[in-house]
Amino acid sequence: MATANDRMATTEMADRYRAGVLKYAQMGYWRPDYEPADSDILALFRITPQDGVDPEEAAAAVAGESSTATWTVVWTDRLTAADTYRAKAYKVEPVPGSPDQYFAYVAYDLDLFEPGSIANLTASIIGNVFGFKPLKALRLEDMRFPAAYVKTFDGPPTGIVVERERLDKFGRPLLGATTKPKLGLSGRNYGRVVYEALRGGLDFTKDDENINSQPFMHWRDRFLFCMEAVNRAAAATGEVKGHYLNVTGATMEDMYERAEFAKELGSVIVMIDLVIGYTAIQSMSKWARRNDMILHLHRAGHGTYTRQKAHGVSFRVISKWMRLAGVDHIHAGTVVGKLEGDPNMVQGFYNILREPHNAVDLQRGLHFDQDWAGLRKVMPVASGGIHAGQMHQLLTYLGEDVVLQFGGGTIGHPMGIQAGATANRVALEAMVLARNEGRDIWNEGPDILAAAARDCLPLRAALDTWGEVTFDYTSTDTPDFVPTSTPA
Amino acid sequence: MTSQTDPGTTAVGPAASAPPLDLEAALADSQVEELLATLDRDLVGLVPVKTRIREIAALLLIEKLRMGVGLSAGPPSLHMSFTGNPGTGKTTVAMRMAEILHRLGYSRKGHLVAVTRDDLVGQFIGHTAPKTKEVLKRAMGGVLFIDEAYYLYRPENERDYGQEAIEILLQVMENQRDDLVVILAGYKDRMERFFQMNPGMSSRIAHHVDFPDYEADELFSIAELMLERMQYRLSPDAARALGEYIDRRRMQRNFANARSIRNALDRARLRQANRLFDRRGAPLGREDLMTIEAEDIRASRVFDRSETTVEGSQ
């Protein structure tokens, strides 16, 4: 058991740099007196120390391993302004309700990081430290970036405001759908789904994350058929339409080639997957900015490290990184759909993506005040097991600046894909109209939908099929996975 | 009209068969009584004005009750003219009027947009209509208060654009009674001439309210009320001086009732500050900071012209 004396930072220089092994706290990584500077990058970790390791030492170790320290004393520290470069764990508090877990706050000097590089940032903050033995588990909960650091990033190439101005679509969430089945359709059949959905009333359709260039459909084929569908739908409705052409590929050269072809065909939007990596994302962001292209990001793979409460990286941190890295769309949860998402947590992600400034909001998991310094806003995408009957809840929880993606809820409609799209669009417009009229859509939602369905057969069929217009919504308040009766 | 009901009941009509209408409840419901009470409390004097406002409120409340039981004299015309000398409370009462109309359900938003000729009339051809319409759009749902409305009409210049503004106003006053109440304000004599020359305007004004000049004791009460709100007080000598000041000022040119009192007090505060400043070094207390002395008032030019004191002041 460590005593208070052990934790005290040793000030005698000679002692401090004598060869051997010191506790991290003694090396100067635990600084309870430290006042974080406005220019510091701050990180909040949830730590679960091994038995017998006290929380302050564990916090100091995290600070050390994510900045300058190694396991032993090195004299070469004395050739640097080591105290500046040392990250400082400045606060440790127990996690309410979890006796073996602690919140550790760590401050990093700005000069520890390369400007404008998520790869460099993450190599420090989540580099070695997550495998560190004295910790049973470690989770990066939240980060605060000073304006000086934020300003080294270009951010989203388009942003919510410009996206809406380009699409000429205002005042309501945008509507999308992922082409289903995910795999196996030929280019020609795939384009049929795209045309039907856009013609029926959706604004966007989307490639799935694992649609790249497989034997059943070469990517060029897909792009050509999809753009025929997009243009046909635009001419049939008078609206700007788009299909997220997934340009994810094995190499940057492949991705650039695909993106260039999408541009040549006149697409307004391209898509990448989170699994391509932070550097590739930033490269594609720069490309999108150069080419007036909206950049859609599917968060494929994030569940492997965001879902467990004790270990990994919270999605709110991923959201912050992606706003810096510069994407225009990101899948950020639905609350009511088939995928993980507590309403408060999801609203926290949405606020990070959409607000000019985040105040501390512990209920929504926002532990720091974050000024986005004029960085554009990212459009969150709600996708996965949602349908027209939930429109009032989606609008209440998620607000207006969001893409609602009804994949199964469009393509699985009994009267066909166009009817499915129309049902969603009518439900959405009726709900926005009612909300603006001052009606209590949370409680009157089902009535509003039923009334709209009287003028719209497809909506009536949708409500009949997926039933449950009056859902038992109480279960969505729990933080864990909430199954709904919606087909995927 | 055919009716299946027994003639015995139809003869008595709703008044007898329905429960009696509760005027008290309707009044309480509209919270108008409360507004009228604050009007009484906050505004010194103006008894004839307050009486007229109360009458108008009563008329509108009864009209609402009548509409509730299916009786109607047609949508009431609400446009008004407020006449009186400057500083007699026309703008203040107009704001209260807007609120009363709002509470009674005759004005959706109850805001007041106060304008003069310059806000309505343009400088060149094609300028006036958009200006006037712009003002009207801002006032919709509330009350448009046009101060010194007679300046809209300039017969000496037959190509004056004011006539255009008047015509647009008339159209809206007639066709959009639900959307807008217009109050024209100004000196009584000039307003009367304006109405004589513009019968169309005159016929659309339902209520004429005349604002009398304040009596000397009313002006004194107004001064006391103003000082109290600014956390000042008068020494006994200063109170006497202010009484004399009011008597003299009322007889002079450009007297603007409450506005002149407000200006006089502002100047007295200035002199008080200078007086305190000049005796630097002497101890200064809260009392000193609050008190206006006679010399702060008697230094006014109003006392210059004659040495005779006026008897009988407060």
Place this chain on the structure above:
Amino acid sequence: MRITQGTFSFLPDLTDDQIRAQIEYCLGQGWAISLEYTDDPHPRNTYWEMFGMPMFDLRDAAGVMTEVQAARGTFPDHYIKLNAFDSTRGFETIRLSFIVNRPLHEPGFALGREEAAGRTIRYTIRPYATDRPEGGRYS
């Protein structure tokens, strides 16, 4: 065909009362309202003609409705849309935009295809109405 630009195009045409309610909502948010009209409804025709200046500082929908009626009277066969503009930092853009008047007959758009290299096609969308000169397209 029915052009479905604007926030409420999939609903039956809004009644004046419904339009008034939306205007009240916009004014309540502190947004400025403007009207625009066109007879070229191309999806990328960004700049419709302005029907007067944007209306700032209005308190009640009646003022806007007066302009809507005036616009309909002047351009009965044009598309007329109502925009609400939000000057809040972070937005500074249109927040609601919906059609309040449309021509009786909407002929729609032709989709032109120009075959280019490989299987690439260059697309162009042309409103049938623009075959006729401006001002006489839907009468």
